[in-house]
Amino acid sequence: MGRRQFLTTAAAGAAIAFARPARLLAGDAAPSDSISVALLGVGAQGRVLMEDTLKIPGIRFVAVCDIWDYNRQYGQRYLRKFGHSVRAYHDFGDMLEKEKDLQAVIVATPDFWHAPHAIGCMKAGKHVYCEKMMSNTIEGARSMVRAMRETGRLLQIGHQRRSNPRYLVALNDLLGKANLLGRITTANGQWNRAVSADLGWPARAAIPADTLKRYGYEDMHQFRNWRWFKKCGGGPLSDLGAHQIDILNWFLGGPPVSVMAAGGNDYYTNHEWFDNAMVLFEYRLPTGTARASYQVATTTSAGGYFEQFMGVEGTLKISENPKYTSILREANAPDWEPWVRLHYLQPWEAPALAPTDSDDAVADARETAELATYGLPVVLRKPVHQPHLENFFNAVRGKGKLNCPADEAFHSEIAIFKACEAVYARKQIQIAPEETIA
Amino acid sequence: MSSNETSQTCDPGATWAFLTLRLWLGARALLSGIEKFSEKVTIEQPLRDATGAPDPSGAVVEIQQKVYGLSHYHAIPEALTTKLLQEPLLPQSLTTAFLGSLGYTLIVLGAMLLLGICTRCALGLMGILYTLLMAGLLLIHQEDGVAWLGIHAGLIAFALALSRHNRFALTRKC
The missing domain is CATH 3.40.50.720 (NAD(P)-binding Rossmann-like Domain)
Incomplete structure (x- = not known):
């Protein structure tokens, strides 16, 4: 030179x-x-x-x-x-x-x-x-x-x-600094929501038809229920799944390399987008391949919503709702006590097991012994959107960096668009690295 | 003092047997009484790493801490208190007074036994106290508690029978 x-x-x-x-x-x-x-x-x-x-x-x-x-x-x-x-x-x-x-x-x-x-x-x-x-x-x-x-x-x-301290500690400390999960091979997430009626509107407050047309809506029903229409929104994988598929990408370090999915209009008859979908993503991590399943259901709610990361040494199940959050330690994992002492983890007292019908009832010989369970003691005493808004306004003031700038969020957009495409294509779709760059 | 009595009071085995009972019953009462002034409270504090530096996320953790104090006093679990106060055979005012003084009484009796202050008297009062507790628990069908108190009553009776072998006590009377 x-x-x-x-x-x-x-x-x-x-x-x-x-x-x-x-x-x-x-x-x-x-x-x-x-x-x-x-x-x-x-x-x-x-x-x-x-x-x-x-x-x-x-x-x-x-x-x-x-x-x-x-x-x-x-x-x-x-x-x-x-x-x-x-x-x-x-x-x-x-x-x-x-x-x-x-x-x-x-x-x-x-x-x-x-x-x-x-x-x-x-x-x-x-x-x-x-x-x-x-x-x-x-x-x-x-x-x-x-x-x-x-x-x-x-x-x-x-x-x-991305601005929730519970998620930040889980990613940066539990998965990062402490590497509690070891190599992650599997992840899954779900958002199950109960059946709900379409949104209505007071008749006297209806928007004039020409105004609706000017702004891209067919009628008042579509205006109020735009999430279910393809020209307006992205359906449940976009509405509900976007948050969690973003977490899968964020925690796994980037967008997936392929996706396959199944879904359909199983219940609602007046929606364009599917009601329920199940998706399988494949990720290439520096440590090897990881696969993630994701389920969104708008016809049944049991189990709620969470994201789960499963490694050879432990599993993190996390949700915006703390009651769905837990961390499980595999028997062969290194000692987690130092992290308990620092309050990154909180041991859980196991609830009493239900009595079995027979004293000599045994588990399947192939079943792994029950795992030690821990809680995440980090608390958020604010509404869940507030820290992310604070992060934005702090960045406007020049006091911090955005936690989710658009170019990073684009990785999740691609994964979701491709998942929706896979639902209809009914085959595995590859996601080329250049597609994930905005 | 007769020669017979002298030989009984100088029996080292009986002396140690009584001392064991006295210490066990005293410690049991004292600690049970103190525990009635304890509570597990949840406190919030910044999450700190091994060096003591706050976590960059600004995370706050919720931790459980056991604390002692008069304001944390609870005689028995809330559910049992409610049942006792609803029991028609137990006058509410007496039940309230009994529960309100239970922790203090246990501490005083426990300390008396450990120090050897009016030992016989303390044992007798402890026997009455556990009998009253037993009556309350029996009325609200807490059979396990009744059996547990029965064992205590047996230990107190045994201690009273051996009380003439009392040694290492601050007071020898009563």
Whole structure:
């Protein structure tokens, strides 16, 4: 390497090393400054995010935007109760044009609007917290990542488990530092939800048909139940599965290399997307291959929702709901006592076993002895979305990095889109590495 | 003092037998009484690594800790207290007073036996106390507890029978 080439390379390296990664950290608000925020989409999820954002100091709502008067008025009145005097907008373009001081936007609209809304906001110079899924199409999700890079704005995707201290300790400490599970060979997850009726609406509050058409909906039923329609949302693997498939990818270090799946419209007759699905992912880890199964059921709820990682030395079963969380130690695993003493683990007292019919009843000779069970004593005394929102607003203030920037979330998008594709293709689909890069 | 009595009180085997009973019953009563002032409480503290540094996630852990104090007093488990207070043959005011003083009484009687203060008197009072407890447990059908107290009553009776061999005591009277 010649001197000139060396200097050029060194200068480029220094530039990379010292350049602020805009997608992770903004810093355009002083730490003490309040951040002006708009809520785009005041439906069920928007209201959850609004409620949790109100608990964060230094956040000032200035606007709400929704095409439905009913939602818009709700948001405006609710925020007024908490001292936030907000302007209400029907159209997000109108809002961006008029709200010049707006710094960040929380996007909680239906999936097919995420890309236009998030990209529009970023191009207007706003940082964006966008609910998952990123989009209802791969290209939509990819365009969001591109816009994030081009504008240098922050784009946090609402996989809120990534900011949950229970998940952070499980990944960084139990699986990372302590390597309690050893080599992970198997993982699984599920979200089982009971049958529920489609969402309705007050007749007097129906949106005019021409407005619905203008915003991409066939009718009021589709507007209220957009999650079940292919042009609007991604079905249950996207709505429920996205969170957990994201955890599979996050904990296993990247997206899967293949997927096969089965599913169908087993119960509901008026939905486009399948009700239930079972998916098998294959991952290539540095330690070898791992396979993960995932089940989503919207017709039965027993067992709840969790993600489980099974290694040769232990198993971690974790859920946003602490009651589904446990850590099991294989008999051949190294001593876990040091981690118990440091309170990373908490021994569980085993419940008394039910008496057997016969005293001489024995387990199958091939069955492994019962495993020692531990709990995860980490507690989260906040609503589950709050830490992820805090992480976003901290990044806007330049005080931290995003826990789920769009380019990382894209890995999960690909896995979910491919899983949906596999349900209909009824065959194994390979996921090429280049497909996972936005 | 007759020669017969002298030979009995100087019997080292009987002396040690009584001392064993006195210490066992005293320690049992004292610790049972103290435990009635204990409770397992849940506290929250930052998760720290082996060097004592807080976890980067800012995680807070919930840990169970056993604490002692007057405010943690509970005579018997809540479920048994409720049953006793609902028992028609037990006057509620007396039951409440009995349960309210049980822990203190056990500590005092236990300490008296361990130190050898009015040993016979302490044993007698302990016998009455366990008999009262037995009556309450019998009425609410806690047969295991009744049997357990029966063993204690036998030990107290045996101790009283051997009490003339009392040694290493602060007071010799009563």
